[in-house]
Amino acid sequence: xxxxxxxxxxxxxxxxxxxxxxxxxxxxxxxxxxxxxxxxxxxxxxxxxxxxxxxxxxxxxxxxxxxxxxxxxxxxxxxxxxxxxxxxxxxxxxxxxxxxxxxxxxxxxxxxxxxxxxxxxxxxxxxxxxxxxxxxxxxxxxxxxxxxxxxxxxxxxxxxxxxxxxxxxxxxxxxxxxxxxxxxxxxxxxxxxxxxxxxxxxxxxxxxxxxxxxxxxxxxxxxxxxxxxxxxxxxxxxxxxxxxxxxxxxxxxxxxxxxxxxxxxxxxxxxxxxxxxxxxxxxxxxxxxxxxxxxxxxxxxxxxxxxxxxxxxxxxxxxxxxxxxxxxxxxxxxxxxxxxxxxxxxxxxxxxxxxxxxxxxxxxxxxxxxxxxxxxxxxxxxxxxxxxxxxxxxxxxxxxxxxxxxxxxxxxxxxxxxxxxxxxxxxxxxxxxxxxxxxxxxxxxxxxxxxxxxxxxxxxxxxxxxxxxxxxxxxxxxxxxxxxxxxxxxxxxxxxx
Amino acid sequence: xxxxxxxxxxxxxxxxxxxxxxxxxxxxxxxxxxxxxxxxxxxxxxxxxxxxxxxxxxxxxxxxxxxxxxxxxxxxxxxxxxxxxxxxxxxxxxxxxxxxxxxxxxxxxxxxxxxxxxxxxxxxxxxxxxxxxxxxxxxxxxxxxxxxxxxxxxxxxxxxxxxxxxxxxxxxxxxxxxxxxxxxxxxxxxxxxxxxxxxxxxxxxxxxxxxxxxxxxxxxxxxxxxxxxxxxxxxxxxxxxxxxxxxxxxxxxxxxxxxxxxxxxxxxxxxxxxxxxxxxxxxxxxxxxxxxxxxxxxxxxxxx
Numbered sequence: 001x002x003x004x005x006x007x008x009x010x011x012x013x014x015x016x017x018x019x020x021x022x023x024x025x026x027x028x029x030x031x032x033x034x035x036x037x038x039x040x041x042x043x044x045x046x047x048x049x050x051x052x053x054x055x056x057x058x059x060x061x062x063x064x065x066x067x068x069x070x071x072x073x074x075x076x077x078x079x080x081x082x083x084x085x086x087x088x089x090x091x092x093x094x095x096x097x098x099x100x101x102x103x104x105x106x107x108x109x110x111x112x113x114x115x116x117x118x119x120x121x122x123x124x125x126x127x128x129x130x131x132x133x134x135x136x137x138x139x140x141x142x143x144x145x146x147x148x149x150x151x152x153x154x155x156x157x158x159x160x161x162x163x164x165x166x167x168x169x170x171x172x173x174x175x176x177x178x179x180x181x182x183x184x185x186x187x188x189x190x191x192x193x194x195x196x197x198x199x200x201x202x203x204x205x206x207x208x209x210x211x212x213x214x215x216x217x218x219x220x221x222x223x224x225x226x227x228x229x230x231x232x233x234x235x236x237x238x239x240x241x242x243x244x245x246x247x248x249x250x251x252x253x254x255x256x257x258x259x260x261x262x263x264x265x266x267x268x269x270x271x272x273x274x275x276x277x278x279x280x281x282x283x284x285x286x287x288x289x290x291x292x293x294x295x296x297x298x299x300x301x302x303x304x305x306x307x308x309x310x311x312x313x314x315x316x317x318x319x320x321x322x323x324x325x326x327x328x329x330x331x332x333x334x335x336x337x338x339x340x341x342x343x344x345x346x347x348x349x350x351x352x353x354x355x356x357x358x359x360x361x362x363x364x365x366x367x368x369x370x371x372x373x374x375x376x377x378x379x380x381x382x383x384x385x386x387x388x389x390x391x392x393x394x395x396x397x398x399x400x401x402x403x404x405x406x407x408x409x410x411x412x413x414x415x416x417x418x419x420x421x422x423x424x425x426x427x428x429x430x431x432x433x434x435x436x437x438x439x440x441x442x443x444x445x446x447x448x449x450x451x452x453x454x455x456x457x458x459x460x461x462x463x464x465x466x467x468x469x470x471x472x473x474x475x476x477x478x479x480x481x482x483x484x485x486x487x488x489x490x491x492x493x494x495x496x497x
Numbered sequence: 498x499x500x501x502x503x504x505x506x507x508x509x510x511x512x513x514x515x516x517x518x519x520x521x522x523x524x525x526x527x528x529x530x531x532x533x534x535x536x537x538x539x540x541x542x543x544x545x546x547x548x549x550x551x552x553x554x555x556x557x558x559x560x561x562x563x564x565x566x567x568x569x570x571x572x573x574x575x576x577x578x579x580x581x582x583x584x585x586x587x588x589x590x591x592x593x594x595x596x597x598x599x600x601x602x603x604x605x606x607x608x609x610x611x612x613x614x615x616x617x618x619x620x621x622x623x624x625x626x627x628x629x630x631x632x633x634x635x636x637x638x639x640x641x642x643x644x645x646x647x648x649x650x651x652x653x654x655x656x657x658x659x660x661x662x663x664x665x666x667x668x669x670x671x672x673x674x675x676x677x678x679x680x681x682x683x684x685x686x687x688x689x690x691x692x693x694x695x696x697x698x699x700x701x702x703x704x705x706x707x708x709x710x711x712x713x714x715x716x717x718x719x720x721x722x723x724x725x726x727x728x729x730x731x732x733x734x735x736x737x738x739x740x741x742x743x744x745x746x747x748x749x750x751x752x753x754x755x756x757x758x759x760x761x762x763x764x765x766x767x768x769x770x771x772x773x774x775x776x777x778x779x780x781x782x783x784x785x786x787x788x789x790x791x792x793x794x795x796x797x798x799x800x801x
Contacts, residue, residue, distance in 0.1 A: 004566070007596055015584060294580030299641065301549045302574040303597035305566050476549065 004304040008312020009319060016283045016320045025279050026324055030331040047141040049180035051208065052149055054161065057187035060216060064183070065146050067215045071207065072142045073114045074105050079140050080122050087134045089126040098122055107240070143207060147179065158184060158197065165199040183212060190220040267410055269363060270437035272328060273370050274406055276321040278399070281378035284317040285391055288382025297475050306472040310379060317375045318368070325367075359440050362449050366440075366456075370433025373460050374402060380467040383474040384482060402430060409435050417442035426452045429459035466491040498561050500525045500649050500680035501546065506555030508541055508704075515541040517704040519555070523682055523697075528675050530691040531684040532786075533701030534794055539684035540577060542701070543653050546682075547574055560649060570599035573647030577654040577684075579638045583627040587613060587637045590626060594641040605644060612640040616666065635663050643674065650674055652683035656690050668694065688786040698786075702794045712786065719784040719792050721762050723754040726778035735768055736760035749777055 016022050051068070055061035080098040084090050090099040097109045105113075113122070123137045156164060165182045181204060186194035196216060198204055218239045225235035291297050300309060377398055385391035409431065412422045417439045425435040426444075432452050436444065470490045474482065482490065499522040508516040516538040523529040533539050544550045546557060548564035557564050560571055581590050588609050595605025613622050616636040626634055635658070643650065652671075656664050671681055671694055685691055691698055698715065700708040708715055720738065725731060726749050732740040741753040756762065762781045769776055784792075 002596060004597055007593070011582075011593055015582065018584060290583065291580075294583065295576070295578035296580040296582065298544075298549065298576040298578060299574065299580070299594070299638075300597075302547045302572070302576070303566065303569045303594060305548075308566070476544075 004308045005312040005315060008304060008309055009314075009316035012284065012287060012313050012316025013319050013323075015287055016280065016316070017323075019283065022283065022320070026327055029275070029328050047143070048145050049143065049205075050147045050178060051144050052147050052153070052179055052182040054149055054153060054156075054182060054184040056154070057185070059187075060185040060189065060219065063215045063219060064185075064212060067211045068144050068146065068208075070107060070110055070114075071211055072144070073118060074110045075140055075143070076119045077105050077110060077113050080119060080137060083137050084126060087126075087130060089129055089134075092126045092129040096122065096125065143205075153182075158186070158194070161197070161199075169199050169201050181208065185216065189216060190223075266363065266441035267413065267438045269367060270410070270434045271406075272325050273367055273433060273437060274403060276324045277371060277374045278403070280317045280320040280324070281375055283320065284313055284375065285378050285382040285385075285395070286388065288313065288379060289385050289388060289391060292383070292475070293386055301475065306475055307468065309475075310468060310471050313379055314372060314375050317378075318371050321371055321375075358446075358449075362453070363437060363440055365453060366433045366436045369453075369456050369460060370437070373430065373433070373456070373463060376460075376463055376467050380471050380474070383471045405431060406434055409438055413438040413442070417444075423448070427455060429456050432456045469493055498525065499523055499558070500527075500560055501529075501682060502556075502558040503542070503546075504556040504558075506542070506545065506552045506557060508538075508545060508550070509553045515704050516545070516552070519701075519704070519706055521699050521706060521709050523680060525680055526675070526678055527696040528671065528681045528694050529683075530695035530698035531682055531701065532686065532688070532691055532698055532790060532794075533684070534686055537701040537794070538704035539701055540653055541704075543574075543651055543682075543684060546651060547572070569597065570645060571648040572598070573642040573645065573650040575639060575642040575650075575652045575655050577657060579635070579658075581626045581634060581638060581641075584625055586623045586625055587618060587629065587633075587640075588622040590637060591640045591644050595644040598645040600645055608644050608646070609640065612644060613637075616640065632660055632663055635659055636666070639667060639670065643670065646677070646679075647674075648679060650679055650681045650683075652681065654685055655683055656685060656687055664690075688790055692786045700790065700793050707793045708789075715786065715789045715793075716784050717759065719789055720758050721756040721760060722782045722784070723756065723762055723765070724751065724778065724780040724782065725754055725776060726751050728775050731765075731769075731774075734765060734774070736765050751778075 053061040053064055055064075077098055081101050084092075084098050085101050093099060097105060097113050116122075117124075119137065119139050126137070153161065153164060161182075161184055168179050169182065180201070182199040184197040184199075186196070188194055189196050196212070198212075221239055222232070222235045225238060226232060230238070291300065304312070378395075381391050381394045381398070384394065405425070409422065409425060412419060412425075413435070416422070422435060422439060425431045426439065426448065433456070436449070436452055440449075470482075470487060473490050501523040503522075504520050506516060506519045507514065519538070519542060531539055531542070541550070545552050546559060546564060548566065548568075559568055562568055582593075585593065588606065591609035591612065592602065592605040595608060596602060600608070610619070610622060613619050613636075616639070618633055618636055621629060621633060626637065629637065639655075642652075650671075655667055655671075659667060668690070671683070675681055681694075683690075683694075692712065695712065697709070697711050699706060700715070708718065724743075728748055728750070730740055730742075730750075731737055731752055731754050736756045737754055738757045739755040743751040743753055745751060754765075756765065762779075766779055768774070769779075
């Protein structure tokens, strides 16, 4: 004879799985995950911004363009260096600047790198020692691109430019080449009478401002030193004096970066728990309300005890939730295998927490415990309600209580997984599953994992006893909605018929 | 061993006593009527029998065992308030309840199909409940109660809400199951059904037993009423407590005669014969269960 709990659970599962909303929900998440990046790719603004240099003297513009190009090459070199370190490619040319990971690259180093062929040459050198599955180097888009200055603008005075340029910066109707910034450098810049002017649609980016300021300041210093009788070569050399700056940071995938990556999977699991709970919980709620409102409950209770009905419904709902999570996880793994490369590279460190069996076990424990704890609340609400409208009055505060702090927990965990606030939340049973799941990737002391787990188990046991009483007492009392006082009495085992 | 035994069973809901010191036994194989007005305690008693609720005090035995779900394989139950899972098909619904009562899936489906065929719903086996008419759904509900061929079938107000066709079908099923040896307990406040089906009955009033016994014994609690045609008044004859003259013709008069409770009309006929009391008609009108119900339960409820 099949256990009645399993029969109830199987029926519950089949009823939910037969609904259209189940399948729509099941497909929405993978679709959203697939469409999201595609949509953002199409909607994303081009990273490279355009700059128009208006320089009547013809002396400043080449220096600014040169400086922007140099900065761009520095970004490429830094990116190459991280790539080389990530994929263990330094041995291809240990003397190359990209094989030196611990400093800010000087202008000279960057110029040498660019003259040697830049990223293309370096990538070709690295390829000699790269493993077959090493993804190719993805060169970052340049920050800025200099666009030609139309003759009409080049010949205009500042007053005319003030009329013309605002209309050309990000105009509502794109005509011709889009323009993000226009920079006017008067021939006598720095004299105090004619300021350098920038036209922009918003606050100009810091990197552009620093490049402009550095270039023009150096030109002014040169003029000043030459005015003081210093030879041009000496003045130029003085302008190029710069300290060597060493940067000490963890290698790629370590430190804060590692913490963030390792927290992604636990955070995702925590989010999936919340999502699937809300969905499967509301379906179970509908089922329980249907049993009450359709006057089915007495027929069912003649065959199964209220406890068997309660556990059957809980197991059925947990099975629905786990199925959803399994399908979503399957889709994610399928995508990872299908795409290899970047996603696989990302997934490897993200899945690292699961390499420790204790972390994997703790994640499964907290996931299931969270499911049982919240499902029991939904089930009791269903048993007390004759209609979905009835249920809403209980459901709204409960949902707020459970779901609202989730965003705060996620942010707090990413900022500092062992902050006092996050640790306190781990000891509050209704938040413990979400918080602990989110924290597990970054590492939680064993005593805390066990302590919070035991507290949670004790809370669930008490919850099952107290809400179980409410569930049993409410099953047959259709039409009477218990108030808070009666709920309290029912939980304490009084007023039970 | 009785199929069902209640011994001094009492059930209180807070301050309210729903069932008060109720004792009765249902013999194996009999059709037992559990009669009473609204709020008399019928449903509460049956829920205690099914272990849906527990008695405050007293003892219940069902097929020789204490109430519990372990009895469900031998039990059938049709509640007063009926409903089914709207999105399940008729056959799946019957199979589900059959399995909850311990049947294998195959047995439950086979029996479910047989019942649906017998109820004329063979073609709707795979139709969802919410696509069936109310009458069809009622048949499916009955099928869920009897799919396991129960040894004890408990029906709570089974005829309420049924159209005459389904009432007939239910009566036939009760008779069929009774012929097969099942014990049937049903509550009702429609006396005609009880009159046609019950071997014995129990009258419940205000949660207390007002009567238990056969239909004849129930009727005997009412004074016998006679219609006689005689030349002289029957007043004064032994057992006669009241006489009403209904008119006459050609020297004969029709009298309505009430006998003392427990007095046998046969004894009165014998006395008339022995005394040479001329009679042209001697007609006994048998009291209905309805009259008995009003006499016993009406009095109890009137006193409450």
